[in-house]
Amino acid sequence: MRPERLLRLALGQTGSSPWRNLNLAAGVAISIATLVVLFGLARGLEGTLRERLLGTLPDRMRVQPASFHVGPMRLAESLDEQAIARLQALPGVRAVHRQARLTRPVQLRATYGGQSFWSDVVLEGVDPGLVEPQLARGHSFERSPDGTVPAVLPRVMMDVLAAGVSIHTSLPAIAPEMLTGRHFTLLVGQSSFGAEVGPIRQQRCVIVGISDQIGLGGPSVPLEFLQELSPTPLRYHAATLSLDSAARAPEIEERLRAMGLEAPGMNLARQIDSGITWVRTALALFGAALLAMSAMSLYASLSLQVREEEPTLGLYRALGASRRDLLALYLVRAGLLGAAGSLVGLGSGLLAGAWLGRGIASLTGGAPGIPLALFQPDPRACLGFVVFGIGTCLAAGLLPARRAARLSPAEVLRR
Amino acid sequence: MIQARDLSLEYASGPDRIQALTGIHLDIPRGTCVVLLGPSGSGKTSLLNLLGGLERPSRGTLRVGGLDLGQAGDSDLARYRNRRVGFVFQSFHLDGRRTALENVLLPLYFGEGSLTRGRARAMQILVRVGMEEFRDRPVQSLSGGQRQRVAVARALICEPELLLADEPVGHLDDRTAESVTELLVELHREQGLTLVATAHDERLLQHADRVLKLDAGHLVVDRNAEVAPVHAP
Numbered sequence: 208m209r210p211e212r213l214l215r216l217a218l219g220q221t222g223s224s225p226w227r228n229l230n231l232a233a234g235v236a237i238s239i240a241t242l243v244v245l246f247g248l249a250r251g252l253e254g255t256l257r258e259r260l261l262g263t264l265p266d267r268m269r270v271q272p273a274s275f276h277v278g279p280m281r282l283a284e285s286l287d288e289q290a291i292a293r294l295q296a297l298p299g300v301r302a303v304h305r306q307a308r309l310t311r312p313v314q315l316r317a318t319y320g321g322q323s324f325w326s327d328v329v330l331e332g333v334d335p336g337l338v339e340p341q342l343a344r345g346h347s348f349e350r351s352p353d354g355t356v357p358a359v360l361p362r363v364m365m366d367v368l369a370a371g372v373s374i375h376t377s378l379p380a381i382a383p384e385m386l387t388g389r390h391f392t393l394l395v396g397q398s399s400f401g402a403e404v405g406p407i408r409q410q411r412c413v414i415v416g417i418s419d420q421i422g423l424g425g426p427s428v429p430l431e432f433l434q435e436l437s438p439t440p441l442r443y444h445a446a447t448l449s450l451d452s453a454a455r456a457p458e459i460e461e462r463l464r465a466m467g468l469e470a471p472g473m474n475l476a477r478q479i480d481s482g483i484t485w486v487r488t489a490l491a492l493f494g495a496a497l498l499a500m501s502a503m504s505l506y507a508s509l510s511l512q513v514r515e516e517e518p519t520l521g522l523y524r525a526l527g528a529s530r531r532d533l534l535a536l537y538l539v540r541a542g543l544l545g546a547a548g549s550l551v552g553l554g555s556g557l558l559a560g561a562w563l564g565r566g567i568a569s570l571t572g573g574a575p576g577i578p579l580a581l582f583q584p585d586p587r588a589c590l591g592f593v594v595f596g597i598g599t600c601l602a603a604g605l606l607p608a609r610r611a612a613r614l615s616p617a618e619v620l621r622r
Numbered sequence: 623m624i625q626a627r628d629l630s631l632e633y634a635s636g637p638d639r640i641q642a643l644t645g646i647h648l649d650i651p652r653g654t655c656v657v658l659l660g661p662s663g664s665g666k667t668s669l670l671n672l673l674g675g676l677e678r679p680s681r682g683t684l685r686v687g688g689l690d691l692g693q694a695g696d697s698d699l700a701r702y703r704n705r706r707v708g709f710v711f712q713s714f715h716l717d718g719r720r721t722a723l724e725n726v727l728l729p730l731y732f733g734e735g736s737l738t739r740g741r742a743r744a745m746q747i748l749v750r751v752g753m754e755e756f757r758d759r760p761v762q763s764l765s766g767g768q769r770q771r772v773a774v775a776r777a778l779i780c781e782p783e784l785l786l787a788d789e790p791v792g793h794l795d796d797r798t799a800e801s802v803t804e805l806l807v808e809l810h811r812e813q814g815l816t817l818v819a820t821a822h823d824e825r826l827l828q829h830a831d832r833v834l835k836l837d838a839g840h841l842v843v844d845r846n847a848e849v850a851p852v853h854a855p
Binding site for chain 1 (some may be wrong): 665731737780
């Protein structure tokens with residue numbers, strides 16, 4: 208039987224019980240849509256976790272001295288220039304970016320929307336290479352001729368500020384481009400807790416970018432400026448390696464461990480991987496269970512249809528249909544239901560996922576201007592779901608199709 | 623054209639085994655009009671099923687136009703039913719949801735021929751059986767006689783050489799039965815078909831070249847109707 212004729216016949220038969228077949232296709236569609244939504248959200252969650260916890264530059268590896276904890280306190284050595292030089296000599300390391308914190312209290316003062324704002328911060332000094340990829344266009348990480356110091360804000364601080372502003376005030380939400388070029392003042396030596404140490408120095412700064420590579424406690428300024436403020440030589444609490452390739456990270460981590468250093472991001476990445484694997488496995492089992500239920504409905508319905516259509520099947524055999532034709536006819540019907548259900552499920556899953564993702568992001572503090580892409584469907588996975596949906600329907604249709612093919616036409620026509 | 627040797631058929635009906643036909647010997651030349659007579663359960667329909675390739679003999683051989691129906695594969699038998707045989711059933715066996723024309727076209731779906739050419743032929747046949755004005759009507763809305771005319775048209779769409787009719791007028795009133803019988807006989811003569819039909823009345827019998835009578839699965843009478851007419855029971 209020619210494929211196009213088989214398809215026309217199958218479409219005609221499928222259309223003869225529209226409501227029943229619509230229900231079956233809807234069952235498949237719901238299963239596929241659920242899979243698309245859940246896996247898309249899981250992927251979005253993974254991406255968001257990775258981006259928020261590990262940063263957006265995959266070829267970077269943050270390194271710090273091995274530490275130990277005493278109660279809530281984390282004790283660690285610091286890195287000196289020799290350690291930095293050894294890191295620089297590691298194969299696969301393109302550059303080492305040093306990070307140091309000022310041990311003196313620092314207060315940040317600014318105005319935003321006509322309102323004054325101040326906060327105690329931890330001032331960090333970093334090598335320019337650490338933040339240069341994330342600087343706003345047209346800005347540099349060098350002090351300007353008038354003495355204004357460039358500063359980069361940690362993205363987490365931006366998120367917290369933006370969420371706070373959007374929830375508690377009617378001011379426009381903060382976006383990175385709104386902050387870039389704005390000025391603030393650092394009061395070095397001053398603290399809200401009254402712990403003033405030595406003379407207070409005021410320094411005017413300009414925001415030149417938002418970065419996820421720096422410490423979370425406050426703005427980062429050029430390392431050389433931090434050295435000016437520090438009464439003692441700087442010691443580096445961490446360094447970030449720029450790697451030739453992200454794929455070399457495990458190998459470099461091994462070498463770091465031998466040097467008594469640790470890469471907390473790698474541990475975090477492993478924990479995220481492990482957690483996401485569990486989530487994905489659970490979702491896959493849940494989706495498979497849903498699809499199995501749809502497949503069972505399809506099996507039961509097709510079995511019933513074969514029974515109801517026995518006279519027609521006997522007639523088809525009398526008119527020249529072979530066993531293979533009838534087998535193909537029912538498989539095509541099952542496949543059509545699977546394809547229709549899977550494609551509708553894919554489309555509705557993508558729409559529902561995008562809507563849900565936006566809804567969840569707005570509930571969890573994703574203020575305008577800081578979109579959290581919580582729904583990230585994987586095209587290959589989506590294709591896999593469609594293939595899986597069609598395959599499951601074909602498997603569910605196999606037994607009824609074989610039963611149809613095995614019918615004795617004479618016996619059916621005799622009844 | 624048709625050659626049966628020691629032809630037997632046994633089939634299962636629930637827990638029972640039914641011996642439908644036993645030791646049939648038969649030669650039917652091409653273009654013959656054969657009428658099968660016999661009481662209910664005598665094996666008439668079983669013989670038609672065997673001739674139509676719907677069942678395989680349990681014993682013996684059955685050849686139609688050189689094809690051994692007992693040995694042919696499922697695809698060969700399907701092709702045989704599609705191209706060389708036309709069926710007309712007592713209860714029409716039409717697809718009620720389809721129009722008359724769609725029912726006539728149905729066998730073409732299982733064949734290799736062009737659907738476009740088949741459509742033109744279907745229109746001609748519908749004209750020939752007097753159903754052209756009902757071609758787009760669902761067969762559910764047609765009378766018994768009209769349905770059987772559609773069934774005859776469907777049987778002829780693939781230009782078969784063998785037309786098998788199982789009680790073709792059994793469900794029709796006298797006037798309609800008369801016209802359908804005339805149609806079958808005319809088509810048999812016009813197209814040189816071999817017509818094998820079962821019948822309970824004498825209408826078809828009057829036109830038969832040959833009459834076979836079955837009883838309990840045995841061929842008990844095999845006569846040329848012109849030489850020795852056999853009356854229906």
